[in-house]
Amino acid sequence: MRPWIGFALFVVGVGCAVPLISSAQQTDGVSPKRADKVVLTDAEWKKKLTPAQYKILRTNGTEAAFCGRFHDSKKTGVYSCAGCDLPLFASNAKFDSGTGWPSFFQPVVKGNTWKKADRSFGMVREEVNCSRCDGHLGHVFNDGPSDKGGLRFCINSDGLTFKEFKGAKLTAEIKRLQSGKS
């Protein structure tokens, strides 16, 4: 299949019209080692997760644009991995990308996500995964806000859970997470 046909089918299939990234973008490529790694069998994941969460996190699924719970949420708080509760993104890095998926310009803690090349659908994209359970979260593109580092983490709502923190409590929570204290 020619690459552009693959992309056209992808666009039709999931209603996704996001720009592509260059293959030169940096990729970590390897699941980070951590003491708190969560490793479950496929049967255990199926039991633990809802079907929608399982589809995103364990089968590299993509939810339809503008259909997820969090794409237009303006609530302030912290988004964590639906598979293992690792805090991944904070609302102060969320922005409206117009794509229909929750979009962030950075993870709340560097190292809580890792990236690898995704060559499906005839494209080269960078897949974003959770560092603790290796769950698939979405993709990262280089068309994010230029004054915030230029990245756009395009994340599926069903890969996330949300805990609300308001005002100074959010600032304190982000500080706590970034300090590495639990």
Ligand SMILES: [Zn+2]
């Ligand atoms: Zn996880």
